[in-house]
Amino acid sequence: MPFKALNLSAPVMRGVQAAGYVDPTPIQLRAIPVVLSGRDLIGSAQTGTGKTAAFALPILSKLGVHGKVRVLVLEPTRELAAQVETAFRDFARFSDLRTVAVFGGVGYGHQRTELKRGVDIIVATPGRLMDYLKDGAINLRDIQILVLDEVDRMLDMGFLPVVKDIIGRCPRERQTLFFSATVPPEIQAVASFALKNPERIEVGVNRSVNTSVNHALYPVAWSQKFELLSALLAKINYDSVLVFSRTKHGADKIARRLKAENHSVAVLHANRSQNQRIEALAGFKSGKYEIMVATDIAARGIDVAGISHVINYDVPENPEDYVHRIGRTGRAQAVGDAFTLVSPENRNDIRDIQRFIGQTIPELKLEGFDYAPLTARPEPAPGQGQRGQRGGQRQGGGTGRTQGGYPHPQGGGQSRQGGGRGRFGEGRRPR
Numbered sequence: 458m459p460f461k462a463l464n465l466s467a468p469v470m471r472g473v474q475a476a477g478y479v480d481p482t483p484i485q486l487r488a489i490p491v492v493l494s495g496r497d498l499i500g501s502a503q504t505g506t507g508k509t510a511a512f513a514l515p516i517l518s519k520l521g522v523h524g525k526v527r528v529l530v531l532e533p534t535r536e537l538a539a540q541v542e543t544a545f546r547d548f549a550r551f552s553d554l555r556t557v558a559v560f561g562g563v564g565y566g567h568q569r570t571e572l573k574r575g576v577d578i579i580v581a582t583p584g585r586l587m588d589y590l591k592d593g594a595i596n597l598r599d600i601q602i603l604v605l606d607e608v609d610r611m612l613d614m615g616f617l618p619v620v621k622d623i624i625g626r627c628p629r630e631r632q633t634l635f636f637s638a639t640v641p642p643e644i645q646a647v648a649s650f651a652l653k654n655p656e657r658i659e660v661g662v663n664r665s666v667n668t669s670v671n672h673a674l675y676p677v678a679w680s681q682k683f684e685l686l687s688a689l690l691a692k693i694n695y696d697s698v699l700v701f702s703r704t705k706h707g708a709d710k711i712a713r714r715l716k717a718e719n720h721s722v723a724v725l726h727a728n729r730s731q732n733q734r735i736e737a738l739a740g741f742k743s744g745k746y747e748i749m750v751a752t753d754i755a756a757r758g759i760d761v762a763g764i765s766h767v768i769n770y771d772v773p774e775n776p777e778d779y780v781h782r783i784g785r786t787g788r789a790q791a792v793g794d795a796f797t798l799v800s801p802e803n804r805n806d807i808r809d810i811q812r813f814i815g816q817t818i819p820e821l822k823l824e825g826f827d828y829a830p831l832t833a834r835p836e837p838a839p840g841q842g843q844r845g846q847r848g849g850q851r852q853g854g855g856t857g858r859t860q861g862g863y864p865h866p867q868g869g870g871q872s873r874q875g876g877g878r879g880r881f882g883e884g885r886r887p888r
Contacts, residue, residue: 463489466518472548473514482507484660489515492634497655499635499648506660509544512604512634517545519602520577523553528578529597529627530604531620533611535560535582535731536738541606542580554578559595561585562731569594583611583619590626600627605651608637608644617647624651670767670783672795673821674807679800679834683714686770688826689796690720690748696765697741699785700750702726703771711770712750725751753778761785769797772806776813796821802834 460473460481481489484502491498492515502508516528530545532538542558549556557571559581568585572594579586579595589595603624605611611620624647633651637644648655677685690698700715702708705726712724723737723746740746742761753773764786773779779797786793797818799807811817822828 458486463514464493464518465489465514466521466552468552469514469517469548471551472517475550476547478510482511482660484508484658485511485514487658487660488512491656491658492516492632493518495632497633497635497652498658499637499640499652499655500658500660501636501638501640502658502660508606508636509541510548512606512636513541513545513548516578516602516604517549517552517554520554523555523575523577525599526576526579526595526597527599527601528604529586529600529602529623530578530580530606531586531611531623532560532580532582533607533614533616535562536734537607538580538582539735539738542578545578545580556580559585559589560731562734583616583623586623587619590623597623597626598628600631602632602634603627603651604634604636605647606636608635608647609639609641612641612643617643621647621650670786670793670795672783672797672818674797674799674818675821675823676799676831678829678832679802680832681829682770682798682800683711685798685823685826686711686768687715687718688823689768690715692823693766693794695747696763697744697746697761698748698766698768699764699782700748700768700770701773701782702750702752703774705752707771708750708752715748715750720748721746722748722750725749727752753781765793767793767795769795772797772799772803773810774806776810779810780814800834801831 458481460478461470463481463486465473484500484506488498488500488508488511492512498512500508500511502511512530520527530538530541532541538558538560542556545556555571555574555576556578557568557576557580559568559572559579561582561584565588568589572589586595590597605620605624608620611617633653633655635648635652635655637648640648675685675689686700700711702711705728708724708726712722715722723741725734725737729737737746737749738761741749750770767782767786769779769782773782783795786795797807807818
């Protein structure tokens with residue numbers, strides 16, 4: 458079913474076409490009619506399924522023309538608030554509807570100016586929104602549609618009491634859209650408080666990695682990880698690459714070394730200022746930066762189309778994070794590649810990931826790379842500690858091992874030479 462069959466308004470349809478959308482995703486097909494009907498909604502969908510458009514498009518269609526603040530969207534992080542507001546603004550480009558993003562980490566001046574000009578849609582984080590509610594800069598008495606997005610993450614971040622306070626300030630007669638990947642008892646309590654007879658929609662909620670992603674393990678000695686990363690970047694044909702580090706310090710170090718090799722690189726982690734984060738995301742999205750080095754928490758807000766490769770410089774600490782990382786590529790029917798650099802201390806982490814996703818991840822070797830014997834990361838000096846190396850501190854490793862010593866979920870294993878299904882070509886250095 459094409460978008461034109463979903464009864465979206467003419468200005469919104471022009472925005473959809475300008476954004477290059479062709480066919481709606483499953484979550485959009487199911488959610489858009491519900492939102493247009495005025496019913497409350499509780500939805501679950503994996504990252505990269507088009508969830509933002511699933512609520513933004515029908516909301517914009519319902520609003521019609523510019524008036525007053527009628528829509529409030531709550532997001533758990535500054536990055537998500539900024540990106541969701543950008544999506545609303547892009548889809549509304551052929552209407553006179555106005556939007557504003559309200560979040561902390563930046564000054565109040567620009568946000569207050571936009572609020573005084575008059576907006577129809579506020580996309581906010583709970584903390585900064587409460588600041589404006591307390592000083593009277595924002596009033597929620599005319600809210601018609603309330604969107605609570607990524608509620609499970611709001612729970613993790615301790616926002617639920619503030620969220621309930623905000624819900625209580627909105628009119629009783631409103632439409633509420635509620636999105637959460639999981640619905641434990643604490644979140645169910647909020648849903649019961651906020652929603653009236655909601656329609657429930659679940660799309661793609663599972664543990665599997667995207668089938669449009671080719672993923673592979675690259676066993677390597679810990680001391681050679683950066684050399685292999687550099688060699689991979691020189692070998693593959695890429696549009697944009699997202700490199701994951703477990704730590705902020707590690708992300709900075711990787712970025713410095715890549716810049717020294719004349720790569721265009723941005724960094725995203727919690728120690729970066731909000732302005733630095735915004736500039737990094739905007740530059741990565743526009744193509745100014747072809748490589749983004751990020752930590753897991755900071756990268757949760759990344760929603761950038763066209764990421765051709767995800768490279769796990771560090772194996773993720775939790776299997777769930779592997780799925781989140783890999784979900785950044787291979788979106789919207791595109792094919793993506795996901796590579797994980799694995800040294801011996803990660804063997805149990807890899808076993809856990811493969812059990813979690815129910816798949817064996819193939820091992821590859823980069824042709825022409827001068828591999829050293831596989832050695833683990835050196836143990837830290839007494840008193841220094843070491844974060845995130847669970848695999849090196851546990852015994853075992855399963856019954857099946859490959860040549861490199863990395864267990865697979867059901868025994869056996871494989872080790873392949875060459876580039877596998879990844880898009881390897883003559884390679885190039887980024888601009």
